[in-house]
Amino acid sequence: MRTLPLVPAVILMAVFLLGPIIWSLVGSLTNAALTGRAAADPQWVGLANYAALLADPVFPKSVGLTVVFTLVSAVLAQTFLGLGLAVAMTRASAGLGAVVATVVVAAWILPELVAAFVAYAFFSQDGTLNQLLGVLGLEGPNWLFSFPMIAVIFANIWRGTAFSMMIYQAALNEVPQEITEAAMLDGANGAKRLVYVTLPMIRQTITTTLMLITLQTLSVFTLIWVMTAGGPGNDSATLPIYAFTEAFRFGNIGYGTAIATVMLAVGAVFSVVYIRALRVPRERAA
Amino acid sequence: MRTTTRLGVATLALGSLLGVAGCTSDVDDGTAVLKVTYIKTDAFTALDTLFTNVKTEFEATHDGVTVELLPVAGTDDDYATKLALSHRSAETAPDVFYEDTMALRADVEAGFLLNLDSYVADWDDWAQFDDAAKAAGAGDDGSIYAVSLGTDTRAIWYRTSVFEAAGIEVPWEPRSWQDILDAAAAISASQPGVVPFNLYAGTATGEGSNMQGFYQLLYGTELGADALYDSATSKWVTGSAGFIESLEFIDTLYREGYALSVAEALDGNIWQQVFGTMFPEGTLGATVEGSYTPSFWIDGGSFEWPEYAKEMATVAFPTQHGQAPGGVSMSGGWTLAVGAQSAHPELAFEFLTMALNFENSLAYVNENSQIAVRADVAADPSYTAANPFVGAVTELVSVTNFRPATAEYNQISVEVQKATEAVITGSLTPREAAAAYDAAVEAIVGPDRVITQG
Numbered sequence: 094m095r096t097l098p099l100v101p102a103v104i105l106m107a108v109f110l111l112g113p114i115i116w117s118l119v120g121s122l123t124n125a126a127l128t129g130r131a132a133a134d135p136q137w138v139g140l141a142n143y144a145a146l147l148a149d150p151v152f153p154k155s156v157g158l159t160v161v162f163t164l165v166s167a168v169l170a171q172t173f174l175g176l177g178l179a180v181a182m183t184r185a186s187a188g189l190g191a192v193v194a195t196v197v198v199a200a201w202i203l204p205e206l207v208a209a210f211v212a213y214a215f216f217s218q219d220g221t222l223n224q225l226l227g228v229l230g231l232e233g234p235n236w237l238f239s240f241p242m243i244a245v246i247f248a249n250i251w252r253g254t255a256f257s258m259m260i261y262q263a264a265l266n267e268v269p270q271e272i273t274e275a276a277m278l279d280g281a282n283g284a285k286r287l288v289y290v291t292l293p294m295i296r297q298t299i300t301t302t303l304m305l306i307t308l309q310t311l312s313v314f315t316l317i318w319v320m321t322a323g324g325p326g327n328d329s330a331t332l333p334i335y336a337f338t339e340a341f342r343f344g345n346i347g348y349g350t351a352i353a354t355v356m357l358a359v360g361a362v363f364s365v366v367y368i369r370a371l372r373v374p375r376e377r378a379a
Numbered sequence: 380m381r382t383t384t385r386l387g388v389a390t391l392a393l394g395s396l397l398g399v400a401g402c403t404s405d406v407d408d409g410t411a412v413l414k415v416t417y418i419k420t421d422a423f424t425a426l427d428t429l430f431t432n433v434k435t436e437f438e439a440t441h442d443g444v445t446v447e448l449l450p451v452a453g454t455d456d457d458y459a460t461k462l463a464l465s466h467r468s469a470e471t472a473p474d475v476f477y478e479d480t481m482a483l484r485a486d487v488e489a490g491f492l493l494n495l496d497s498y499v500a501d502w503d504d505w506a507q508f509d510d511a512a513k514a515a516g517a518g519d520d521g522s523i524y525a526v527s528l529g530t531d532t533r534a535i536w537y538r539t540s541v542f543e544a545a546g547i548e549v550p551w552e553p554r555s556w557q558d559i560l561d562a563a564a565a566i567s568a569s570q571p572g573v574v575p576f577n578l579y580a581g582t583a584t585g586e587g588s589n590m591q592g593f594y595q596l597l598y599g600t601e602l603g604a605d606a607l608y609d610s611a612t613s614k615w616v617t618g619s620a621g622f623i624e625s626l627e628f629i630d631t632l633y634r635e636g637y638a639l640s641v642a643e644a645l646d647g648n649i650w651q652q653v654f655g656t657m658f659p660e661g662t663l664g665a666t667v668e669g670s671y672t673p674s675f676w677i678d679g680g681s682f683e684w685p686e687y688a689k690e691m692a693t694v695a696f697p698t699q700h701g702q703a704p705g706g707v708s709m710s711g712g713w714t715l716a717v718g719a720q721s722a723h724p725e726l727a728f729e730f731l732t733m734a735l736n737f738e739n740s741l742a743y744v745n746e747n748s749q750i751a752v753r754a755d756v757a758a759d760p761s762y763t764a765a766n767p768f769v770g771a772v773t774e775l776v777s778v779t780n781f782r783p784a785t786a787e788y789n790q791i792s793v794e795v796q797k798a799t800e801a802v803i804t805g806s807l808t809p810r811e812a813a814a815a816y817d818a819a820v821e822a823i824v825g826p827d828r829v830i831t832q833g
Contacts (some may be wrong), residue, residue: 125490127459127463127464128459128463128485128486128488128489128491128789129485129486129487129488129489129789130488130489130786132463132488132490132491133488133489134491218642219809234638235642238641238642238644238645251545289515307390322583323581324645325641325642325645325800325804325806326800326801326806328804339513341460341464342456342460342582343790343793344460344463344789344790373433
């Protein structure tokens, strides 16, 4: 009877989470297409889609782009920038803190589509960035075309940093004042207090935030789609873009779902790693 | 495993049954809703005008029938995707819809279109449609599934003042690909800010980049009309020199800076700038475009430009070395079809015939600068006088080519687009891109349906 209250949640999870996962897995084993004979009567093709993926030169490239995009824009930049801003703001004056917070959070509260358009307007050929460079007498390249990955990575950092910053701010506020003061009395300077006192105390928050932003960034679609649509060629086609293009632009639903399934697996691996990292201190405590 | 597919199909079928049952109850109380899906964008409103008028007319003559217009704003590719997805359920499947002849056979195989054989048999106006138009609406089984709204041809459209300023005699009559390169070089040298000669390429412009680009070249190579698909053996051509040479020509155009910049070419909406600003402002020498080009500039068009009649000229795209028949054109066109899952097929077909009757066809063909497919419309004085280029583009019917009418065509088309994109972005050489295309085609149709023309 004690599990009874969980039943609605389990049913919801089964319908809205497990359902699509199974659907994706089943779809990836067929040659389902948007149109043509395979749309009316999809055939089982077993692992043929996965075999084709392995032989597809775009696939490893897309995996590489996804890893770079996630590592650089989320794991590295958002974590360091978010944590850095949060630490800086605990020391800044209230007025300055409010201004910085507003500027950073503004990118986060914009709907993704609007943020993507803003980033597009900033990086495009006649965009804000090139006009600013023009004032300095420099002629900027067409960023979205010549450096598509750099453009989308910067856009994602701009948009995502607020999230880590807010969480770290909340965590830092939870670190008891007495402990930092005790460390100060023991002669620890600012950097040492951060590394040996503050960071270990918010370790769990860091891991949770890392997991959340990694999974979020793995599935970023709108931002890249609006800015470059994965192009030029496939130069910014991360896995979500590649899956969408194959399924809905070129009509190979089965192949597209195979890519989506790989993405699910990648996300699952990351989750397991993070969840294990979260569990260790609890076991020690017990 | 197979049972799971069946289960899926059964669920879908049950869903559609429920959907159909839901709709049928509408008929019982004497009301019906007809859903009509088509493209409407800022730059393409001709069809919206047509359907808005027909809706008023149809509802006035049919008590209890509501016509629900469901325009889709997007590129041709977006529309094709949205249409295919809407057909997956009877709840969302349209009763009447706008269908590209290019996607028709595949969509027939997918079971989206209602067989219209018995319907057109009782339709008096059917005799007015020419044979090519009738064939354009046929499926692989030879039955009629859609009715043509009009067809088109493609040609070079050029701005005379730009050519004159480069010292090129107007009217310009290019005889070979080399003549195009020579003219582009002359424009490039005399007018640095002007894009000399545009030819679409890449996946962003979708099928348009083949029709207004690569095919104009390929169909003018040695194999001519059989350069993409060998009609005698019903096999797809691979390994042809013409394919590589066509890619090399595109490579030259883009590398020399004669065409749009690669970044612009990869913007799916660039054509709106071509019509809207580049030609009117004189920053473009020439482009390959459809016979419907004047529709954007005429009074009431999306980019009104009254001077177009004297500023612009049109000429057939030349063959590679000037060989017979001397010019190349591509024809496509759009149709209207009835959804296979429609709960009111008779009403839907009646709506279709009203949209395609003499008056409505004439108005649409004139507004959209289409080439008429109804004999009575083609003979109407207002059609021939609709714009100064009607005669010239209609003549191109004599050298025009049609795309291979097979169900796998749309997949192959994507591979051609990928090949041109790889070449203009420099990720593959023309030879490598052609080899990648050959491999992709063989994977799609199987080794038995491929013929190597070394």
